[in-house]
């Protein structure tokens with residue numbers, strides 16, 4: 824899948840094209856992480872094309888650290904629950920997990936276990 828298509832799919836699925844309401848009192852660094860996660864920003868190792876990379880929490884190695892962080896890492900277990908349809912790709916599944924999570928849950932995750 825090409826990069827533009829991945830981004831468009833992510834944005835439409837994860838945000839439902841609705842603006843984000845930031846919970847009051849969040850530290851700026853957590854707000855930045857929350858926005859980054861919601862928009863599906865790639866991890867540094869992907870941007871720098873040094874992936875595969877090791878997860879800082881579970882130490883698994885994967886080509887796509889963002890997808891691993893959302894879909895497979897134990898620290899983000901709260902994001903995962905059964906959905907009514909089977910996503911075609913990890914990108915869709917990860918974006919759907921973000922869309923299904925409350926903003927407070929995402930903020931808590933970004934505070935305790937920042938995206939890699």
Ligand SMILES: [Zn+2]
Nearest residue numbers: 878880881896
């Ligand atoms: Zn992990």
